[in-house]
Amino acid sequence: MNNTIFQGSGLNGTDVDVFRLSLSEGVTSSPNVSYGDSAGFSSIYEAALIINEYYLWPIFAVGFPGNLASIVTIFRMRSVGSFTLYVVLLAIMDNCALLVKLIIYQLLRQKVNIGDTGCRAFIFLGTFCTTYANWILVLMAGERLIAVRFPLKIQKYLDYKKSIIWICVVGVLLFGAYTPILWFYSYESGSCTYPPDSMETVRYLHWSNLSLSAFIPFVCMSLFNVLIMRVIRQSFRLRNALRNVNSTPLTRRSSCHDVSTQRQIMLMLFTAAFVFVIFVFPLCALAVANVYVEHKAGTLSFELYYLCGQIAYVLFDSTHALNFYLYFLSARKFRHHFLRLTSCKSAKEKPITLSLQFRNQFNRMSLLTAGSTRPTAV
Secondary structure (H helix, E strand, O other): OOEEEEOOOOOOOOOOOOOOOOOOEEOOOOOOOOOOOOOOHHHHHHHHHHHHOOOOOHHHHHHHHHHHHHHHHHHHOOOOOOOOHHHHHHHHHHHHHHHHHHHHHHHOOOOOOOOOHHHHHHHHHHHHHHHHHHHHHHHHHHHHHHHHHHHHHHHHOOOOOHHHHHHHHHHHHHHHOOOOOHHHEOOOOEEOOOOOOHHHHHHHHHHHHHHHHHHHHHHHHHHHHHHHHEEEEEEEEHHHHHHHHOOOOOHHHHHHOOOOOOOOOOOOOEEEEEEEEHHHHHHHHHHHHHHHEEEEEEOHHHHHHHHHHHHHHHHHHOOOOOOOHHHHOHHHHHHHHHHEEEEEEEEEEOOOOOHHHHHHHHHHHHHHHHHHHOOOOO
């Protein structure tokens, strides 16, 4: 494995990528083979190089405006609690990850001298934002699991203060895990490289990045989804039972509204979590296979492996671009607010109007209460 961590797409050393977790560590390399030169390779390898060079543009074009739309739309929604904080922060981190990746791709491809500081800053920001966005999804899934497991204690366990604490704790831990990047990489001849005698540090960064950004979030999201599916029916059944024993139509209406809001949140999160698990699985499977199988450069197996690696990272990076569209398709309330936003309709809150039957009942209760009032004897 050469010591080039990142070079612009289509240039020498494109088998490794600063934001991609290096898939070439298990590759047996021939000293006379230049991976960046597609001459002498089959159309499979050329297709992989094309994907490597251009795949970020459509993802950015779809994801960046979608994440902005998510931020604007979620602010128009009400009664969603700490979920608003997670969705907004997730959209911001997704956009930062896509933007940083695209910028450094273009800077290095155009041979712009960004220096050691530029390499370290871009690598750190890209890696941190990518991993942080995935962990925000994990926190959202964990919060929803608590919501369906303990539906009567949502206000106790889930609020802005506790969400901010968890967000800060995860951010600090990830910052510490990626701190070595800030003094490790350097700029050399149009690429970001690492010292040739620091393979142990490279392996640490490789596996820590792979674990933090893919493996652990994948396992957590899969487990949380299974647990949520297991208890969701019991949770909603309990809510319906409690709603039916309420004494007045007004409280029943309020409880119904709360259940509807929680259901919308659940649909948004569950869809995003399910797609995340599906899209991250190929990368995890390929990384595990890379530990046990060696691919000799120049062979068909190496070219197929490299092509599969490019496709796996296309899916992995696409997770930063799809959330808005998943929200739109899965959540009626989110879709309603976005359509009102795009149609330039003013969001006017309708006043709560009581039905004639309830007004009559309320008046009778008021008369009975007033008639039974007696002065207290001293």
